[in-house]
Amino acid sequence: MSKLALITGGSTGLGAALLRLQREQGWQVREYSRSGSGADHIACDFADPAVSAQVLAHSFAELAAQSWSELRLINNAGTLEPIGPIAQTDPAASFTHLHINLGASIAATGLFLRHFAHQNAPRCVINISSGAASNPYHGWSLYCASKAGLEAFTRCVALEHANTTPPTRIIAIRPGVIETNMQATIRAQDTAHFQQVDKFRQLHAAGQLQSADQAAQKVLALAERGLESGAVVDVRDV
Numbered sequence: 001m002s003k004l005a006l007i008t009g010g011s012t013g014l015g016a017a018l019l020r021l022q023r024e025q026g027w028q029v030r031e032y033s034r035s036g037s038g039a040d041h042i043a044c045d046f047a048d049p050a051v052s053a054q055v056l057a058h059s060f061a062e063l064a065a066q067s068w069s070e071l072r073l074i075n076n077a078g079t080l081e082p083i084g085p086i087a088q089t090d091p092a093a094s095f096t097h098l099h100i101n102l103g104a105s106i107a108a109t110g111l112f113l114r115h116f117a118h119q120n121a122p123r124c125v126i127n128i129s130s131g132a133a134s135n136p137y138h139g140w141s142l143y144c145a146s147k148a149g150l151e152a153f154t155r156c157v158a159l160e161h162a163n164t165t166p167p168t169r170i171i172a173i174r175p176g177v178i179e180t181n182m183q184a185t186i187r188a189q190d191t192a193h194f195q196q197v198d199k200f201r202q203l204h205a206a207g208q209l210q211s212a213d214q215a216a217q218k219v220l221a222l223a224e225r226g227l228e229s230g231a232v233v234d235v236r237d238v
């Protein structure tokens, strides 16, 4: 029997590195995004909650027809946009942000736990969070709120699945600062939209960003360490 890892946002950045690494470690993989490619890519736009939930449900049902030795869901898809003061933000864009960063992870987790419930395999949900969950940034109210919500969700679902057999773990990992498209977007902001932009430009200039591969290795090493379900861990603290 094989192990199965399902990864949202596996087309670029951290998600693409997680996908590569899981494959190298012998896991079967599927990734859900708009612009991925290849046999393991499933087209999915989390900005559309109804359609993306159908896509996930269909894919998970199909995969759950096989038996797996271990099951993993990595909720990684995310966006920073729209960046800027909330008073100047289009409410529709705020809803879209929350669908992608929070709603998609909630829906994917619920569907994963439901569709694979009958399998006799340990399950783990890894939610990719951010230090922004507890550190406020001017212009990032949506991002900070969505990551804080994701961490609260992690803790609650851990309670719902305590002491299950086979074991079900859900953890949130803050991966640190990574050189991806998201960081390029941050550095391109003007200070009116994002006051702390200079901090991120300096980190980049000083070569202090991790590569996506380095961050993916840390995330998966943490997942393998048997963290208690409900844990929220920053890779920089371990």
Ligand SMILES: NC(=O)c1ccc[n+]([C@@H]2O[C@H](COP(=O)([O-])OP(=O)(O)OC[C@H]3O[C@@H](n4cnc5c(N)ncnc54)[C@H](OP(=O)(O)O)[C@@H]3O)[C@@H](O)[C@H]2O)c1
Binding pocket: 008, 009, 010, 011, 012, 013, 014, 015, 016, 032, 033, 034, 035, 036, 044, 045, 046, 047, 075, 076, 077, 078, 079, 100, 128, 129, 130, 131, 174, 175, 176, 177, 178, 179, 180, 181, 182, 183
């Ligand atoms: N980079 C950092 O410094 C950093 C720090 C802390 C946390 N994180 C977290 O790490 C995760 C990955 O970010 P990254 O830095 O790797 O950024 P990235 O390179 O921009 O990747 C974002 C991923 O999310 C997917 N995504 C975005 N919008 C989507 C949508 N509407 N529907 C489906 N998929 C969507 C993208 O796929 P498509 O565009 O193909 O749809 C892509 O695969 C995020 O949760 C982010 O919050 C990053």
